[in-house]
Amino acid sequence: xxxxxxxxxxxxxxxxxxxxxxxxxxxxxxxxxxxxxxxxxxxxxxxxxxxxxxxxxxxxxxxxxxxxxxxxxxxxxxxxxxxxxxxxxxxxxxxxxxxxxxxxxxxxxxxxxxxxxxxxxxxxxxxxxxxxxxxxxxxxx
Amino acid sequence: xxxxxxxxxxxxxxxxxxxxxxxxxxxxxxxxxxxxxxxxxxxxxxxxxxxxxxxxxxxxxxxxxxxxxxxxxxxxxxxxxxxxxxxxxxxxxxxxxxxxxxxxxxxxxxxxxxxxxxxxxxxxxxxxxxxxxxxxxxxxx
DNA sequence: AAAGATTGATCAGTCAATCTTG
DNA sequence: CAAGATTGACTGATCAATCTTT
Numbered sequence: 001x002x003x004x005x006x007x008x009x010x011x012x013x014x015x016x017x018x019x020x021x022x023x024x025x026x027x028x029x030x031x032x033x034x035x036x037x038x039x040x041x042x043x044x045x046x047x048x049x050x051x052x053x054x055x056x057x058x059x060x061x062x063x064x065x066x067x068x069x070x071x072x073x074x075x076x077x078x079x080x081x082x083x084x085x086x087x088x089x090x091x092x093x094x095x096x097x098x099x100x101x102x103x104x105x106x107x108x109x110x111x112x113x114x115x116x117x118x119x120x121x122x123x124x125x126x127x128x129x130x131x132x133x134x135x136x137x138x139x140x141x
Numbered sequence: 142x143x144x145x146x147x148x149x150x151x152x153x154x155x156x157x158x159x160x161x162x163x164x165x166x167x168x169x170x171x172x173x174x175x176x177x178x179x180x181x182x183x184x185x186x187x188x189x190x191x192x193x194x195x196x197x198x199x200x201x202x203x204x205x206x207x208x209x210x211x212x213x214x215x216x217x218x219x220x221x222x223x224x225x226x227x228x229x230x231x232x233x234x235x236x237x238x239x240x241x242x243x244x245x246x247x248x249x250x251x252x253x254x255x256x257x258x259x260x261x262x263x264x265x266x267x268x269x270x271x272x273x274x275x276x277x278x279x280x281x282x
Numbered sequence: 283a284a285a286g287a288t289t290g291a292t293c294a295g296t297c298a299a300t301c302t303t304g
Numbered sequence: 305c306a307a308g309a310t311t312g313a314c315t316g317a318t319c320a321a322t323c324t325t326t
Contacts, residue, residue, distance in 0.1 A: 004255050007271035008263050012163070014278030019160035020204060021282050022153070056286060063161060068317070070288055075316095092286045092325045114145050122149050124280045130148035136274040137155030139265045141162050197308060209295070211310055216294095233303045233308045 015140075022120045029116035035109050040081075043072060044098065044106040047082060052095045054087070081105055156281075163261045170257035176250050181222075184213060185239060185247040188223060193236045195228070222246055 027038055046058055055069055062069065073096065076082040081102035087093040098106070121130065168179055187199055196210055203210065214237065217223040222243035228234040239247070262271065 004258060005263065005268055005271070007268045007275065008258060008266075010275035011262055011266065011271040011278070012258055014275040015156075015160055015163060017204070018278040018281040019156055022156060054286085063158070065318085066287065067289085067319080071316080074288090090286085090326075094287080111143050114143050117145055117149060117153055120281065121152055122146065125149075125152065125277070127146055127148045129277055129280075130146070130152040133274070133277045134148065134151035134155040136266070136270055136277070137152070137159040139270075140159040140261065195308085206296085207309065208297080208311085212294080215310090231304075231308085235309080 022117075025120045026113060026116040029112055030109065033112050035112060036079075036105070038113075039072060040076060041106065041109050041113060043069075043076060044081060044102055044109075047096050047098050048103060048106055052085075052097050054093055054095055056093075058096075076102070163258075166261045167254060167257040170253055171250065174253050176253060177220075177246070179254075180213060181217060182247065182250050182254060184210075184217060185222060185243055185250075188237050188239050189244060189247055193226075193238050195234055195236055197234075199237075217243070 023038070030037060030041075042062055043058070046061055047053055050057075055073060056066070058064070059066060059069055064072070073082060073084070077084055081099060083097050083099050083102075085095045085097065087095050125133065164179070171178060171182075183203055184199070187202055188194055191198075196214060197207070199205070200207060200210055205213070214223060214225070218225055222240055224238050224240050224243075226236045226238065228236050266274065
């Protein structure tokens, strides 16, 4: 049985548990306020930043495969938060933009999201520790 | 718009991306060898450690709700890796144990699992960094 | 054929309701 | 009623196949 340094296994289990715990806390906070899940926020945010975006540009930023983004956008459109438009000069594609409701929802979600991150991270780490953690995590991508 | 220290948001995005990246690498390695997903390994390992276990004892260790464990165990039983037995003195419960196939599968999975962790973590962090990372992550549970 | 995107089928996760025994 | 566990119904994720346009 090939073995692994205990520091490595501790980092591995720590990573899995911390990610589940923090993400769970954020999702729970959103749900408690009757807000949509985290994934929705990410998409709304990216579209708002860009103004108008093509779905394939979002894929690498959100780390989602094409079909997952397609279905996620479908839900956002059905919920009236995102609008799909035609693209001039390329009949295959489409362009995404936020509706007024979409902007309003993004704005409603943010304080809840930020509050949850503050409890889950901000209150448990000093800023120096958070920066250190971010530095170490960046090595794992 | 309440704001969040950039160190905190960097730690948050780092945590989500690192977890997805490392877990994705491990799952991909298992799939490439035709092996079952990570969740199966965790259950097999816990049962092997214990010899015999009651499902409700596994829940807190695996951080799974009752129904999720129930369905996961169902798949493992159907795959012939786990056996369910009756519990004497308590007709409600059951006791789980590994079959020979279950032990063999756990043994087959481990080197692939360990190898993936070595590439994803061991080759990217010194032991001191891994220990430091684990220490910081433990504060987030 | 390749790029952008969607869809059908299937499988896994989730919630509430249920069942059985204590 | 509480504890241990399962189930039905629904939602979400996944893979391969498909469709349309370039």
